[in-house]
Amino acid sequence: MNALQIDNxxxxxxxxxxxxxxxxxxxxQGDFFALLGPNGAGKSTTIGIICSLINKTSGKxxxxxxxxxxxxxxxxxxxxxxxxxxxxxxxxPVGEILINQAGYYxxxxxxxxxxxxxxxxxxxxxxxxxxxxxxLSGGMKRRLMIARALVHQPxxxxxxxxxxxxxxxxxxxxxxxxxxxxDNGTTIILxxxxxxxxESLCNNIAIIDKGVTVEQTNMRALLNRLxxxxxxxxxEPELETLPDCxxxxxxxxxxxxxxxxxxxxxxxxxxxxxLSECNINVKSMKNKSNRLEQQFISMMNNKDYx
Amino acid sequence: xKLSAQYTALKxxxxxxxxxxxxxWIQTVVPPAITVALYFIIFGELxxxxxxxxxxxxYIDYIVPGLILMSVISNAxxxxxxxxxxxxxxxxxxxxxxxxxxxxxxxxxxVSGGMLRGIVVGIVVTIVSLFFTKISFHSYSVTLAVxxxxxxxxxxxxxxxxxxxxxxxxxxxxxxxxxxxxxYLGGIFYSINMLPEFWQxxxxxxxxxxxxxxxxxxxxxxxDIDLTTAFIIIILFITGLFIFAVRLLDKGTGIKP
Numbered sequence: 314m315n316a317l318q319i320d321n322x323x324x325x326x327x328x329x330x331x332x333x334x335x336x337x338x339x340x341x342q343g344d345f346f347a348l349l350g351p352n353g354a355g356k357s358t359t360i361g362i363i364c365s366l367i368n369k370t371s372g373k374x375x376x377x378x379x380x381x382x383x384x385x386x387x388x389x390x391x392x393x394x395x396x397x398x399x400x401x402x403x404x405x406p407v408g409e410i411l412i413n414q415a416g417y418y419x420x421x422x423x424x425x426x427x428x429x430x431x432x433x434x435x436x437x438x439x440x441x442x443x444x445x446x447x448x449l450s451g452g453m454k455r456r457l458m459i460a461r462a463l464v465h466q467p468x469x470x471x472x473x474x475x476x477x478x479x480x481x482x483x484x485x486x487x488x489x490x491x492x493x494x495x496d497n498g499t500t501i502i503l504x505x506x507x508x509x510x511x512e513s514l515c516n517n518i519a520i521i522d523k524g525v526t527v528e529q530t531n532m533r534a535l536l537n538r539l540x541x542x543x544x545x546x547x548x549e550p551e552l553e554t555l556p557d558c559x560x561x562x563x564x565x566x567x568x569x570x571x572x573x574x575x576x577x578x579x580x581x582x583x584x585x586x587x588l589s590e591c592n593i594n595v596k597s598m599k600n601k602s603n604r605l606e607q608q609f610i611s612m613m614n615n616k617d618y619x
Numbered sequence: 620x621k622l623s624a625q626y627t628a629l630k631x632x633x634x635x636x637x638x639x640x641x642x643x644w645i646q647t648v649v650p651p652a653i654t655v656a657l658y659f660i661i662f663g664e665l666x667x668x669x670x671x672x673x674x675x676x677x678y679i680d681y682i683v684p685g686l687i688l689m690s691v692i693s694n695a696x697x698x699x700x701x702x703x704x705x706x707x708x709x710x711x712x713x714x715x716x717x718x719x720x721x722x723x724x725x726x727x728x729x730v731s732g733g734m735l736r737g738i739v740v741g742i743v744v745t746i747v748s749l750f751f752t753k754i755s756f757h758s759y760s761v762t763l764a765v766x767x768x769x770x771x772x773x774x775x776x777x778x779x780x781x782x783x784x785x786x787x788x789x790x791x792x793x794x795x796x797x798x799x800x801x802x803y804l805g806g807i808f809y810s811i812n813m814l815p816e817f818w819q820x821x822x823x824x825x826x827x828x829x830x831x832x833x834x835x836x837x838x839x840x841x842x843d844i845d846l847t848t849a850f851i852i853i854i855l856f857i858t859g860l861f862i863f864a865v866r867l868l869d870k871g872t873g874i875k876p
Contacts (some may be wrong), residue, residue, distance in 0.1 A: 327876070366717065386719035386721070390719050391718060394717050401711050401714065404642075405635075417628050417718035417719075417720050419627045419628055434876070455765070
């Protein structure tokens, strides 16, 4: 049984805009699944339909074997959502937001209070439990939404750009938290525009473009399709001109920095050897951009779908 | 969702709604008390003393039931309309939409909140009335039944208004242009027997007239209309509006694109 199965999902809004024109997804239990696509591709509409926030036009959504049309309450029991935009009452205290959310799932107040304490402590919000939600910083508000989504202990957690606008330190701590949740058996669907986040966290991936699923595969297979990777090399001694490196596609960015486009079949070792022959030492190197980002941009630009 | 879980959810929404208006009591509970005190001073003491008795009851006593019920009506309505519209506006309504809550529990929860505000304000206004006149109860059961049923009915009205509302203007149009005129023309300050025959018959089309008169019967034992008719009308309205409100949520009107 899949955690989530979506078949031929269509959504046309009342103004005639067709947001989804055939989305198909298969998310296995225990997956850390990236749902990617450019702005306006239909990711949030898809999530909205899964979470009963948007009425679908046609298609079928099944959550842990439960058809969303036939038994919406049972299907919703399995889902936790961290939406893209803040959607809590900013005039409610932080602790109450969690306790109330648990109550909507029929969890008695005593248990809800314990769970609220657990998740607020895990997400470092316990000290702010009596504060109004409006008093929290942006990063805290994001963490509050994660705590709220977990309070009924869902099997499937959907994170719609959960780290948007949070600083790098908090982002990394949120990544660790998400990894831990996934390791403990929670299936996670993540949409994000930070592709290094998706590459680092997710094992499977789907790409939606113009309301259609254009790719669904595992992360390794997708990255293996990269025909070229770009690296930035920091070198010494100072270079006045570009060294002769044969077939390697190299650009001199400044006296200490080279940019190399490494095509399939070319190896970094032979490039190093070549540079060594020219008496150039590589002090350090980094990817120019992350690999998933390169593949994603290539697919979007070239419409290079399988 | 099991019945016990639904009950927990209903309690959750009710407590949340109760805390919401209690937290801002200075905006929700105090203003109606001041308004009613002013009505008593102006219409009861100053003008009322010039009017004389109606149905053998002094004018200030005659207007007490109407003024109490007017506060109940406007507060039950405004609690639901503002709370549910705010939930739409902040999108916190999504917290409930993604949960397994049946829609009738959502409606019942918000209506319970509206009803509680109506009751709390009604009690405060009754206490204020005691500074100006004595209140006696002709029938406790009729008084209590009308008090509660009226607050439920107008809480439902407020909820439906909020479902349709798209802007903050939309939540004040109905209270301003429909609810207030119907309340004032519903016999708070006069008996319909004082009106010409045409306006007496026209007044019978105003549902608020039945509530105010039934409540007046509960307190003073006088009424312009038949009590059974009043209860039938109130219960029919509550049933119809509840079903309508649940249907609106089922269809996602105003909340689901």
